[in-house]
Amino acid sequence: MAVAAKDLTKDYKYGFNDGDEFVFRSERGLSPEVVADISRRKGEPSWMLEFRLKALEHFRQRPMPTWGADLSGIDFDDIYYYVRPAEEQGRTWDEVPEGIKRTFDRLGIPDAERKFLAGVSAQYESEVVYHSIRADLESQGVLFADCDTGLREHPEIFRKYFGTVIPPNDNKFAALNSAVWSGGSFVYVPRGVRVEIPLQAYFRINIESMGQFERTLIIAEEGSFVHYIEGCTAPTYSKDSLHSAVVEIIAMPHAHVRYTTIQNWSNNVYNLVTKRAIAKEHAVVEWIDGNLGSKVTMKYPSIYLMGEGAHGEVLSVAFAGDGQHQDAGAKVIHVAPNTTSTIVSKSVSKGTGRTSYRGHLKVYPKAYGVRSSVRCDALLLDEKARSDTYPYMDVEAEDVQIGHEASVSKVGDEQLFYLQSRGISEAEATAMIVNGFIEPFVKELPMEYALELNRLITLQMEGSVG
């Protein structure tokens, strides 16, 4: 019996739109004037303006990548590169403009603030509107602000690390971000400080043809610990949006940084992100990466294990529904000896969706004692779904143990039968199995995310069996 597949957008909880409310909007398209304008309005020092202009130059010269997903739908001239929703940053909820508060009410921020959060930087249209840090964090010397504030109030730290992990000429989209970046989080954790409660941020794209270019910089000093969570939602539009973020993480010796993302952009967004961490001696960096939304995502969180004994982990989930292409993966570069890494990638393709795992594991000649394991599993739910796996392994040292495994299959008939024979419908059974398939990922998430993720998966599963 055929059941019409339910489009995620029809039932999309966050598929709403506030109407265009903003204070300043840059002209459409990209030029040195637009970039200089952005820098001037932010009151940035001249070195940052220079940085932006050089990056713009590189962006213009660099050709589009010839690999990966199909990016032909992006029209760089048809995007607003900077929109500022309010004149100044609010300190508490009371001070935030009503319209924006309404938006965040619907996203559930006040509850979260009351219960779990240490501080929230909420980004609306490229500018951080609301930002608060709890007293105990401040007293520990932890800095958690938006990047604009970071640059303004902590220029020495900011300048020391900004652009050092991902230089503007790293790739075309890092160059774009470096030219027009705005907002994003700046996190600095001093020596030995453990931030027990996860730091969170929300993003939104609202205006049609709006681009999001937030830039996040996280510095964890020796022996510190921090868990940063990034989750984003965006309303549905007919015109394509571009999200090109850059995240840089520096984990000093014995530091531990965990960065969790649930990306749930609506199905018209191009999500092209460069995320990279440097791990020094005995540091630990974990990327927990969930890719559920967007029309096209190209994202390969990477870890450079620069110090002896460092450990890197990437745990990722990709879900591609009709017309989506999740081209994600992980890169781990073992430069120092006795470093270890684990990559686990789970992907699910439904309808005409396509998931691709693209990974790079490199071991340099002097990196002896390296242990690494990579595991990619893919579930294909429908005939027209597609899954690819492109793992690259470059091993140039001898004393290593490297393993890679990948498998692609559909939901097992025996598993389905087991559940159905106990009175569970095929659709429910499939949802259960898919949720079980991604369980290693879900159990690493804070509870409200886990619940939302499970619900989203179940939503996706409805209509996937006919």
Added chain:
Amino acid sequence: MTEIAAPAPLTREEAAPVALPGGDPAWLAAIRQAAAAAYREAPWPSSARDEDWHRTPQIERLDPASFAVAVGGGKDLPEYLRLALARPPAGAGALATLVSDQRGNLELGTSAPPVVLELEAGIEAEPELWRSVLGTVAAPGLRKWVSLNTIRARGGACIHVGRGQSPDGYVRLVHGVDQGSISFPRVLIKLEEGSSLTVLEEWVSPERDASVLAPVVEVELARGSHLTHLVRQTCGDRTIVQSTVRVNVGQEARYDGRWIMLGSAWLKSHLEVLMLGEGSDARLVGLCLGDGKQHFDVQTLQDHIARGAVSDLLYRVAVAGQSRSVYAGLIRVEEGAQKTNAYVQNRNLLLSPVAKADSNPTLEILANDVRCTHGSTAGRIDDNHLFYCQSRGIGREQARRLIVEGFFADVIDSFPEGDLRESTGRLVLSGLERLVRSGALVGSTPDP
């Protein structure tokens, strides 16, 4: 065999076709023209631009014009070929033995018509039959080296087994090259319904001879047929090998491919199996042993077009000295190829601190009711295994040698039982002996 008057030009830009001594049939001349056009128009691969040449940069330096071009005449037998022919199994059990080098097939070969004929004789005898294979299984424009071979093919074999036939004995093909030449042997194999055959190919050349061996093997397997295809490459230390083996596997047909790569300075080898018929089956097993500055680049493709096919690949690599192995294996499952079962395994053993192993198994899956998996490992000899041997009085170097032998054991065992397996085993052992002599098995880390 007639003499060829003047060698036709062969440069990086242009390759003039060379016809069969007796003249090309029209269809072959047309294919050669297509190949010449493809060769002229296609850019040379570049390690900067092309994904599958990224880790093998030698291609930029390779100029076909710098190699001596063959002239006709195939009477005398060079020493290296004589030694290769005398090597076990030395023709025992062989149905036919064909020998070729850059001059073409040599007269001392023994064909076995109608099953086994030299390339030229075969095409002459049954042009319509070979028209359905040559340039069809491997298109003239598939890649530069296939184009070149199509334009200049000289020597090789036409092997045709009729319906239901299973000839006794195996077919032995020896392809050589020397005197700094380029050799383009072409092997065409067609097995009719329900037939079976074993073919042993040996690729050889003398030491210190900077020559190029560029074979192309095209195989067409009809319904229910079974080909066991063994390739043993023991070329000299300065030879370059650029090979393509491409197999169309029909309904319920089976292709058992085996390869041993021991020699050559630089090898780029393409093995492509196309599962065209439902229930087709391909089992591919190979090994490579590298030392010195050898470079092995093996690319495999398992393309599942039909439903319900099985393909399984195991490739074991041991690299010592400064040698390097590059492996890229694609399992591609086309839309509608349901119930596919495909597997790729690549195991890399690093025997020295500066040896390199790159492994790139990939999957492109467009059908959902499938089982496709791949696995790849890289590492060095386990200290525990070494200790186990040494604690039983086995010296360190000997222990390492035993472990590498054990590492390759299942590849050797996958060869047909009897002379073929035994002789292959001994060939690999002599390869290991070479490593022992060069000190490659001493190992770098101190005793546990």
